[in-house]
Amino acid sequence: MSSYWSDFPGIPEALEKVSGIIRSSSESQNPIISEGLSSLFNGKGKLLRPGLFMLAAQFGKPQEKHYKLAASLEMLHMATLIHDDVIDDSPMRRGVPAVHTRYGKRDAVLIGDYLLSRCFILTAEYTSPQNAVNLAKLISTICLMEIEQNNDRFRSNTSLRTYMRKILGKSALLFSLACYAGAFEAKASRDTCERLRRIGYNIGIAFQIIDDILDYAGKQDLVRKPLGNDISSGLITLPVLCALPLDNTGTLQEIFSRASFTPEEGAVIFNLVNNSGGVEAAGKYAEKYTNRALREISALPPGKNRDMLDTLTRRLLIRDK
Amino acid sequence: MSSYWSDFPGIPEALEKVSGIIRSSSESQNPIISEGLSSLFNGKGKLLRPGLFMLAAQFGKPQEKHYKLAASLEMLHMATLIHDDVIDDSPMRRGVPAVHTRYGKRDAVLIGDYLLSRCFILTAEYTSPQNAVNLAKLISTICLMEIEQNNDRFRSNTSLRTYMRKILGKSALLFSLACYAGAFEAKASRDTCERLRRIGYNIGIAFQIIDDILDYAGKQDLVRKPLGNDISSGLITLPVLCALPLDNTGTLQEIFSRASFTPEEGAVIFNLVNNSGGVEAAGKYAEKYTNRALREISALPPGKNRDMLDTLTRRLLIRDK
Numbered sequence: 001m002s003s004y005w006s007d008f009p010g011i012p013e014a015l016e017k018v019s020g021i022i023r024s025s026s027e028s029q030n031p032i033i034s035e036g037l038s039s040l041f042n043g044k045g046k047l048l049r050p051g052l053f054m055l056a057a058q059f060g061k062p063q064e065k066h067y068k069l070a071a072s073l074e075m076l077h078m079a080t081l082i083h084d085d086v087i088d089d090s091p092m093r094r095g096v097p098a099v100h101t102r103y104g105k106r107d108a109v110l111i112g113d114y115l116l117s118r119c120f121i122l123t124a125e126y127t128s129p130q131n132a133v134n135l136a137k138l139i140s141t142i143c144l145m146e147i148e149q150n151n152d153r154f155r156s157n158t159s160l161r162t163y164m165r166k167i168l169g170k171s172a173l174l175f176s177l178a179c180y181a182g183a184f185e186a187k188a189s190r191d192t193c194e195r196l197r198r199i200g201y202n203i204g205i206a207f208q209i210i211d212d213i214l215d216y217a218g219k220q221d222l223v224r225k226p227l228g229n230d231i232s233s234g235l236i237t238l239p240v241l242c243a244l245p246l247d248n249t250g251t252l253q254e255i256f257s258r259a260s261f262t263p264e265e266g267a268v269i270f271n272l273v274n275n276s277g278g279v280e281a282a283g284k285y286a287e288k289y290t291n292r293a294l295r296e297i298s299a300l301p302p303g304k305n306r307d308m309l310d311t312l313t314r315r316l317l318i319r320d321k
Numbered sequence: 322m323s324s325y326w327s328d329f330p331g332i333p334e335a336l337e338k339v340s341g342i343i344r345s346s347s348e349s350q351n352p353i354i355s356e357g358l359s360s361l362f363n364g365k366g367k368l369l370r371p372g373l374f375m376l377a378a379q380f381g382k383p384q385e386k387h388y389k390l391a392a393s394l395e396m397l398h399m400a401t402l403i404h405d406d407v408i409d410d411s412p413m414r415r416g417v418p419a420v421h422t423r424y425g426k427r428d429a430v431l432i433g434d435y436l437l438s439r440c441f442i443l444t445a446e447y448t449s450p451q452n453a454v455n456l457a458k459l460i461s462t463i464c465l466m467e468i469e470q471n472n473d474r475f476r477s478n479t480s481l482r483t484y485m486r487k488i489l490g491k492s493a494l495l496f497s498l499a500c501y502a503g504a505f506e507a508k509a510s511r512d513t514c515e516r517l518r519r520i521g522y523n524i525g526i527a528f529q530i531i532d533d534i535l536d537y538a539g540k541q542d543l544v545r546k547p548l549g550n551d552i553s554s555g556l557i558t559l560p561v562l563c564a565l566p567l568d569n570t571g572t573l574q575e576i577f578s579r580a581s582f583t584p585e586e587g588a589v590i591f592n593l594v595n596n597s598g599g600v601e602a603a604g605k606y607a608e609k610y611t612n613r614a615l616r617e618i619s620a621l622p623p624g625k626n627r628d629m630l631d632t633l634t635r636r637l638l639i640r641d642k
Contacts (some may be wrong), residue, residue: 030465032472085436087427106408106471109430110464113404113437117460120441124453132445132453143431146326147353150427 004046008308011051014067016048018124021071025118036099036111040078045094048316049174051120052203054307055312056196060306062187065126069185072122073178075115076135080142084110087150088233131181138173145169153234154263158258160241160263167208175204195296202293203313209286210319212237217279231266231273238285240269243278252276290317325367329629332372335388338580339371341519342392346439357420357432361399366415369637370495372392373524374503376633377517379626381507389504390493391445394499396436397456401463403433408471409554413547435591459494466490474555475584481562488529496525522615522632531617531640533558537591552587552594559606561590564599573597611638634638 019041026037050070057066060248082088085098086108092098100108111168116139123132149166152158155293183193215230216239230237244252250270255261261269273279293313326332340362347358371391378387405411406419407429413419421429437460444453470487473479482637500521504514536551537560565573573593576582582590594600614634621627 028465030468033465034469087430104471105426107468109404109408110468110471113433114461114464114468116434116437117457117464120457121454121461124445124450124457128444129450129622133442136438136441137446140435140442143435143438144349144351144354147351147428147431147435150425150431151353 014054015047017067018070021067022074029306032103032107036103039096047074047258049077052178055305055309056182057186059116059183059192060188062186066185068122068126072119075119079112079115082108138177142169154260158236158261162236171208172201172204176200199293199296202289206286206289207316209238213239213279213282217272228270231269232263238282239273240276242281243273243276247276335375336368338388339391342388343395353424354426357424360417368395370398370499373499376626376630377500377503378507380504380513381509383507389443389447393440396440400433400436401427459498463490473588475581479557485560492529493522493525497521520614520617523610527607527610528637530559532605534560534600537594549591552590553584557602560599561595563602564594564597568593568597
């Protein structure tokens with residue numbers, strides 16, 4: 001685990017336990033699985049989803065089994081990353097070659113399936129049936145959103161509404177489930193559970209917007225993957241939508257007046273977005289959702305956990321920039 | 322559903338219900354998912370796994386929710402078929418273009434994930450937590466076996482032991498779970514549950530051996546995919562292992578004295594297996610496991626269900642030949 005959580009009392013220790021569970025739950029005698037996964041669990045991930053789960057659980061009575069559920073959320077996240085990299089043909093992940101780059105797409109699909117099944121074992125064993133169902137429903141939704149996104153590659157007709165719908169599946173729903181399930185399993189009050197669900201949702205939207213911004217304006221060594229990947233693979237994200245009305249050259253409007261764009265035009269779009277202030281305008285949206293989360297956080301029962309959640313939410317806004 | 326079950330009283334009606342649940346559980350507003358899946362659920366599948374589940378459930382007290390579990394087993398099977406076809410680059414499935422042929426590999430991976438998650442929703446909602454865990458563990462094992470198999474493509478050192486291990490993951494474990502879970506959920510006696518587990522296991526092994534035989538000696542119009550697919554993609558199956566000591570030309574032995582073989586040699590192997598009696602020798606193994614299943618079946622409580630299970634087991638042995 002990175003030093004991301006070092007100033008959150010108790011969380012590094014909790015996440016150390018979670019890491020141990022992830023390692024032992026995904027362990028296998030099969031060298032491809034154990035090597036393939038250990039490169040992903042190399043301690044460089046921030047473990048944001050389990051971290052949120054653990055923070056939320058502290059609004060109720062945390063139990064030993066909660067570490068397992070926190071681990072299952074990260075394993076679900078990892079499984080989707082592995083399949084995403086296959087789907088997107090992304091060669092790198094977290095600064096190291098992606099699983100499919102090392103083991104081929106065949107094994108990468110299977111390693112993702114394997115991890116997904118391990119994650120279900122944990123939830124079926126340690127969670128309420130309702131949260132096991134929630135997790136499975138979340139995966140369905142993630143898949144649906146991804147399929148929609150695939151289908152819309154290189155099409156120009158993305159609206160803000162379509163974009164928001166897609167980033168639900170990419171981050172917001174899992175963040176939201178992490179916060180809700182943590183509180184719910186720890187038997188926090190119904191009000192607190194529902195509030196944490198909304199907090200996770202807003203944090204998740206802000207998180208994904210920033211992710212999409214970093215693909216335009218991130219520092220290469222922090223992002224640890226090539227910039228401009230989204231637009232070159234045909235994905236229209238918020239910085240593009242924000243740049244559209246701002247671009248004085250008229251080139252962006254011209255490109256998007258047609259039904260679709262080409263990968264070559266993607267490179268043009270990339271530069272126009274950076275030069276027109278699209279990145280900064282998208283940043284305002286991230287701030288808006290962060291502020292929504294902060295307002296909800298301020299209505300939580302006061303204490304150390306609430307302060308930590310507040311600090312984390314602010315920190316995520318300035319991530320890697 | 323095909324007419325496969327038409328002489329099994331009650332089963333066609335039960336499987337009609339199961340089909341309805343599969344359709345409604347996998348239904349989606351997304352046209353790619355609904356079209357992609359409806360081509361798989363086009364009524365041409367035999368619904369063997371749900372059929373076995375329903376037969377096994379009749380050794381206890383079947384309930385309405387059992388139809389959902391039966392459906393989830395077929396959905397798991399479908400999900401693995403979709404991913405398998407991506408992995409194996411197989412263009413056809415059940416006589417129609419495979420999902421990835423129609424929608425590309427990206428969407429096929431996601432449609433498989435989607436189906437897997439829908440299957441988990443059903444099991445988490447309607448099964449005992451223990452059987453939800455069993456199902457998830459089964460998927461882990463299937464993935465492990467598939468990864469092992471991938472890794473061994475075009476290697477000559479397959480033994481009978483390795484082969485048997487791999488076909489566990491391909492069919493025997495799911496057949497075994499179908500029989501066990503059906504009886505268990507319907508609260509059949511412990512003895513009957515365990516016996517049905519062994520019956521499913523032996524039927525599954527016989528089933529997979531026959532599948533592997535059909536890749537050499539099937540009737541093209543019944544198999545509905547090109548023959549020789551296994552060996553041309555580097556998979557050594559039982560007919561090859563059986564042909565090795567029988568081939569008088571010495572060519573097979575020569576090819577397998579080396580560490581690996583080429584796709585071109587695969588075509589040579591295909592013909593040698595067919596000419597040396599490898600297919601017939603492999604058929605003896607299928608008979609052996611079928612007979613084991615039949616012996617266990619004869620020890621089940623007598624009645625209509627036992628007779629149907631006996632008939633089905635014999636029918637599977639002569640499948641499509």
